Amino acid sequence: xxxxxxxxxxxxxxxxxxxxxxxxxxxxxxxxxxxxxxxxxxxxxxxxxxxxxxxxxxxxxxxxxxxxxxxxxxxxxxxxxxxxxxxxxxxxxxxxxxxxxxxxxxxxxxxxxxxxxxxxxxxxxxxxxxxxxxxxxxxxxxxxxxxxxxxxxxxxxxxxxxxxxxxxxxxxxxxxxxxxxxxxxxxxxxxxxxxxxxxxxxxxxxxxxxxxxxxxxxxxxxxxxxxxxxxxxxxxxxxxxxxxxxxxxxxxxxxxxxxxxxxxxxxxxxxxxxxxxxxxxxxxxxxxxxxxxxxxxxxxxxxxxxxxxxxxxxxxxxxxxxxxxxxxxxxxxxxxxxxxxxxxxxxxxxxxxxxxxxx
Amino acid sequence: xxxxxxxxxxxxxxxxxxxxxxxxxxxxxxxxxxxxxxxxxxxxxxxxxxxxxxxxxxxxxxxxxxxxxxxxxxxxxxxxxxxxxxxxxxxxxxxxxxxxxxxxxxxxxxxxxxxxxxxxxxxxxxxxxxxxxxxxxxxxxxxxxxxxxxxxxxxxxxxxxxxxxxxxxxxxxxxxxxxxxxxxxxxxxxxxxxxxxxxxxxxxxxxxxxxxxxxxxxxxxxxxxxxxxxxxxxxxxxxxxxxxxxxxxxxxxxxxxxxxxxxxxxxxxxxxxxxxxxxxxxxxxxxxxxxxxxxxxxxxxxxxxxxxxxxxxxxxxxxxxxxxxxxxxxxxxxxxxxxxxxxxxxxxxxxxxxxxxxx
Numbered sequence: 001x002x003x004x005x006x007x008x009x010x011x012x013x014x015x016x017x018x019x020x021x022x023x024x025x026x027x028x029x030x031x032x033x034x035x036x037x038x039x040x041x042x043x044x045x046x047x048x049x050x051x052x053x054x055x056x057x058x059x060x061x062x063x064x065x066x067x068x069x070x071x072x073x074x075x076x077x078x079x080x081x082x083x084x085x086x087x088x089x090x091x092x093x094x095x096x097x098x099x100x101x102x103x104x105x106x107x108x109x110x111x112x113x114x115x116x117x118x119x120x121x122x123x124x125x126x127x128x129x130x131x132x133x134x135x136x137x138x139x140x141x142x143x144x145x146x147x148x149x150x151x152x153x154x155x156x157x158x159x160x161x162x163x164x165x166x167x168x169x170x171x172x173x174x175x176x177x178x179x180x181x182x183x184x185x186x187x188x189x190x191x192x193x194x195x196x197x198x199x200x201x202x203x204x205x206x207x208x209x210x211x212x213x214x215x216x217x218x219x220x221x222x223x224x225x226x227x228x229x230x231x232x233x234x235x236x237x238x239x240x241x242x243x244x245x246x247x248x249x250x251x252x253x254x255x256x257x258x259x260x261x262x263x264x265x266x267x268x269x270x271x272x273x274x275x276x277x278x279x280x281x282x283x284x285x286x287x288x289x290x291x292x293x294x295x296x297x298x299x300x301x302x303x304x305x306x307x308x309x310x311x312x313x314x315x316x317x318x319x320x321x322x323x324x325x326x327x328x329x330x331x332x333x334x335x336x337x338x339x340x341x342x343x344x345x346x347x348x349x350x351x352x353x354x355x356x357x358x359x
Numbered sequence: 360x361x362x363x364x365x366x367x368x369x370x371x372x373x374x375x376x377x378x379x380x381x382x383x384x385x386x387x388x389x390x391x392x393x394x395x396x397x398x399x400x401x402x403x404x405x406x407x408x409x410x411x412x413x414x415x416x417x418x419x420x421x422x423x424x425x426x427x428x429x430x431x432x433x434x435x436x437x438x439x440x441x442x443x444x445x446x447x448x449x450x451x452x453x454x455x456x457x458x459x460x461x462x463x464x465x466x467x468x469x470x471x472x473x474x475x476x477x478x479x480x481x482x483x484x485x486x487x488x489x490x491x492x493x494x495x496x497x498x499x500x501x502x503x504x505x506x507x508x509x510x511x512x513x514x515x516x517x518x519x520x521x522x523x524x525x526x527x528x529x530x531x532x533x534x535x536x537x538x539x540x541x542x543x544x545x546x547x548x549x550x551x552x553x554x555x556x557x558x559x560x561x562x563x564x565x566x567x568x569x570x571x572x573x574x575x576x577x578x579x580x581x582x583x584x585x586x587x588x589x590x591x592x593x594x595x596x597x598x599x600x601x602x603x604x605x606x607x608x609x610x611x612x613x614x615x616x617x618x619x620x621x622x623x624x625x626x627x628x629x630x631x632x633x634x635x636x637x638x639x640x641x642x643x644x645x646x647x648x649x650x651x652x653x654x655x656x657x658x659x660x661x662x663x664x665x666x667x668x669x670x671x672x673x674x675x676x677x678x679x680x681x682x683x684x685x686x687x688x689x690x691x692x693x694x695x696x697x698x699x700x701x702x703x704x705x706x707x708x709x710x711x712x713x714x715x716x717x718x
Binding site: 034078082085086089090092094095096116117118119120121142144147149150152153154155156157235319320322324325326327 | 393437441444445448449451453454455475476477478479480501503506508509511512513514515516594678679681683684685686
């Protein structure tokens, strides 16, 4: 087991990564404020992992409330969040009851936001079970639900007390979900970690084949990158925004298609290629570099262009994303491979042409 | 104009209190992150104050989005909160757009919670227009909505950037609302400020008659008490809990009757008398002291007993309040007049008898 630390003063926490950590209830217990937990998962994960997880907690004398939500991004909304609140109240959960997210990014975002709001703030723990959640969304305390008009529009910064990552839980992960997670892994290489990108170019097929050593390394390196960024900029006032490479384009794809049609990672892959194309138009990347990035996404069988969406609608959705300041869209672009920057100067005409050429 | 400071390090802010501060847009402007605001009020306050307030902001070159919600505690729920989000998104509000609450406690709680969640946290400003909001709810950063099963069950700590209190706005306040606000004023005297309680005993009729000097003093002293408590204990880990005198009983009254039947302050008055009666049973207050407190509430024409509610249901609702830890109810009781304490040892039988005798 490897342990990383997210260094946030009084809100610091550990990320334990390793085969079998899901069974290590001893890692959890010191972080519970009371021996009562709400274990929040979805209908897909429940039959695979819930019973064993709940049993181990009960054997450790915990009272466990099980909350099973429908699966999918289209359920990441207020109605589903209210199911969590109803269950917490019906089972007399208290402000000190720990909410545990057992699932992918949607479960982590919703359980985390429920914890942020329940009785004005309850503790929570992340046990991510998809690659995307293990390399990205479980670390850093961003929680949210979607609004019909925008992705992650309503949420909170609420750090977990602990993140437990067991790569063994990826064995049952569908291939499409695995690929979607790789989009966020590649992102770290593109924005700040050229050696990691080069490693990915050598090992992407191993990851697709779920090679345990390769997965462990990719998860560890991704979490290390994320933990460093979050520790430096918890509230996204600066560097943390770089993690949004491809996300403003991607969120428009997700919202425009209807949440859940494209997986988040798929939308991020296509959105990242749009950001690369825009970076090329602004003179930072050359065509060869764009091709190099595209080749890696293609090897991961990820989309390198968006769906057909009306460009006006696409741009309207982008402007509704959370990255607008004083009506100027702040986009993460690549100055070169391995170095991203937030830029405001991309002309609207160029953004429009990129959307058109990449849809 | 008097200015108090809520001392919370990087989240510190000023409370300006004085006749005419509502017109002082110059007090607001330095706290806006961008010249765009969402002015959130309700159908009752809007015809009285909204147009002038919006005009002054527009004259100062601000872009103003007006959001008018239905009036009343029964609308303090997710559906109404979603109206705020819909309007914010429809009008392209950004993470730096300041939400301004113009109204009573319900508006302040909802606008504040919307600000806490919108794009994971937007700035907000409180302009309370009821006595209850001016002396209590606008200060301290507690924001929330109700859940069908519990008062303020879903919320956040989110401090305002500024609180502007204009006692002139109380001129149009209905008498019932004025009295409800006095319940929270009396509370400060009971829990920590005996000289203030004695002042209230001498001046309660002046307050009921809306004597400007008396109101100004009562608001100032209440805000000073609140600011001191919040500065010492922002997240209610200790002393701040004393502000909940009568509130666990009161929240059960509000939820049990259906939100909005009793005003919050009315429920707090009856709940405070229940807490006093329980304090007497535990040997802290004597009968004369309970009578003295009751006499003050009666002079303010506030209820000193609760509505008829099934005691089992009443107790169930109390246990759903946010004050339970390890299944033990933590009640604020009076050790003597002017000194409160959080106690866990009240026997259930005594709580039940107090409810029965005071309903």
